[in-house]
Amino acid sequence: MSELRVVGATIVADPERELRDAEIAYSSDTGRVTYLGPVRGPVRSADLDGTGRLVLPGLVNAHTHAGMSLLRGHSDDEPLDRWLGHIRAFELRMTRDDIRAGLLLSMAEMIRSGTVAFADMYLWDAGLVGDVRDAGLRVLAATAVFGYDAVAYPAATPETGAQVLDRTSTLAAEFAGDELVQVSFGPHAPYTCGPELLADVARRATTHDLPVHIHLSETAGEVRDSLDRNGCSPIALAHRVGLDAGRLHVAHAVHPHDDADLAILARPTVSVAHCPVSNLKLGAGVAPVPEFQGSGVCAGLGTDSMASNNSADMFEEMKTAALVARGTRRDPTAVLAADVVRMATRGGARAFGDRLSGRLAVGEPADLIMLDVTAPHATPMPEPVAHLAYSARGSDVTDVVVAGRRLLAAGRLTTLDEAAIRADVRHRVARITAELGRALPSGRRPTRKVDRGATQG
Numbered sequence: 525m526s527e528l529r530v531v532g533a534t535i536v537a538d539p540e541r542e543l544r545d546a547e548i549a550y551s552s553d554t555g556r557v558t559y560l561g562p563v564r565g566p567v568r569s570a571d572l573d574g575t576g577r578l579v580l581p582g583l584v585n586a587h588t589h590a591g592m593s594l595l596r597g598h599s600d601d602e603p604l605d606r607w608l609g610h611i612r613a614f615e616l617r618m619t620r621d622d623i624r625a626g627l628l629l630s631m632a633e634m635i636r637s638g639t640v641a642f643a644d645m646y647l648w649d650a651g652l653v654g655d656v657r658d659a660g661l662r663v664l665a666a667t668a669v670f671g672y673d674a675v676a677y678p679a680a681t682p683e684t685g686a687q688v689l690d691r692t693s694t695l696a697a698e699f700a701g702d703e704l705v706q707v708s709f710g711p712h713a714p715y716t717c718g719p720e721l722l723a724d725v726a727r728r729a730t731t732h733d734l735p736v737h738i739h740l741s742e743t744a745g746e747v748r749d750s751l752d753r754n755g756c757s758p759i760a761l762a763h764r765v766g767l768d769a770g771r772l773h774v775a776h777a778v779h780p781h782d783d784a785d786l787a788i789l790a791r792p793t794v795s796v797a798h799c800p801v802s803n804l805k806l807g808a809g810v811a812p813v814p815e816f817q818g819s820g821v822c823a824g825l826g827t828d829s830m831a832s833n834n835s836a837d838m839f840e841e842m843k844t845a846a847l848v849a850r851g852t853r854r855d856p857t858a859v860l861a862a863d864v865v866r867m868a869t870r871g872g873a874r875a876f877g878d879r880l881s882g883r884l885a886v887g888e889p890a891d892l893i894m895l896d897v898t899a900p901h902a903t904p905m906p907e908p909v910a911h912l913a914y915s916a917r918g919s920d921v922t923d924v925v926v927a928g929r930r931l932l933a934a935g936r937l938t939t940l941d942e943a944a945i946r947a948d949v950r951h952r953v954a955r956i957t958a959e960l961g962r963a964l965p966s967g968r969r970p971t972r973k974v975d976r977g978a979t980q981g
């Protein structure tokens with residue numbers, strides 16, 4: 525067995541267990557942690573020197589749309605209805621290869637900033653899932669469904685929602701037993717899918733024993749409309765049609781309607797993705813994290829898409845989650861550093877079922893990341909957990925290991941060609957932007973003056 529050691533690091537095994545000047549070892553054969561404790565001996569040539577490094581469990585992005593990263597910065601600072609219109613116009617022009625380019629870019633960004641697993645809802649097929657496996661990340665992949673007849677990505681595939689539902693269980697079967705891949709159903713939201721389709725998804729999820737990933741109660745308007753149309757909140761509707769009979773992963777839940785909604789979110793089959801940056805950027809509101817904690821709701825953290833964030837850096841998400849709860853509650857103890865670190869690790873891992881624990885311990889998956897903690901913004905570092913929540917940045921990450929495989933080695937991506945990915949993305953965005961410019965009547969979009977001499981790329 526080839527055992528790799530990280531020697532002499534500060535290790536945050538989980539927010540409740542911190543080891544100084546310690547050692548962690550893992551097997552690249554089994555992909556599991558084999559040792560965690562005091563340093564057992566000097567650093568050998570094959571070992572990683574942990575001096576000046578902070579080791580923690582890999583971060584879990586509990587909600588994103590990785591294929592959308594071509595839309596980063598496409599429609600900032602606009603009201604939600606105009607934002608949706610601009611995003612949709614761009615998406616209608618994205619080919620499958622455009623979506624793949626966005627996925628590769630997102631994975632490069634996620635690995636660089638310490639994310640090891642992501643729960644995603646967008647377009648997925650065997651090739652795209654294979655790209656994630658090749659990159660070495662873990663994914664919970666759901667192809668989004670917007671209604672039986674809706675064709676979500678017409679330039680990429682002619683598939684309707686009905687066809688996607690039929691194909692989801694086939695895709696899941698194809699990757700059954702794969703350590704890195706899980707497939708789920710992805711009904712986009714109750715306001716696009718409707719109760720009948722959601723009930724159908726619930727039956728299919730039970731039949732095939734697959735999870736469901738859905739957006740629920742993102743805006744107050746969505747909740748009001750659901751009360752009018754369905755006589756209950758979106759969360760209550762999801763429960764009524766049986767979506768939570770198996771594993772249900774809920775994005776947002778910014779506006780639980782009442783205690784009954786919180787009780788549904790707290791069910792052992794349910795996990796929640798809190799996406800504070802996206803919710804703030806789109807003016808959706810602030811999810812009640814203290815109430816989640818008080819009700820036993822297991823929440824992770826998600827970035828949502830690059831159109832509404834515009835970064836996949838989970839350290840930003842941790843800091844924002846802590847600060848926004850304190851600001852809105854006027855209480856500096858509303859959400860603590862340990863709470864957001866737990867959300868970004870154990871909380872998000874919940875969406876991956878038994879596969880991930882989000883903590884480092886002997887026998888657990890060797891999903892770990894290393895941060896350089898020698899920079900000025902990491903000096904001094906009396907409390908490592910607080911450092912992770914308030915000072916650390918994605919760019920501090922030097923090494924990323926997933927299932928015992930090193931995806932980032934001393935700052936270098938080992939599975940992705942970053943320069944080629946960036947060049948490809950720039951080329952594709954230029955093409956789509958030109959198409960959009962031709963499609964819009966002149967004067968519909970304000971043109972911004974750009975001094976080309978002062979910009980890059």
Ligand SMILES: [Zn+2]
Pocket residue numbers: 587588589739775828829
């Ligand atoms: Zn989303």
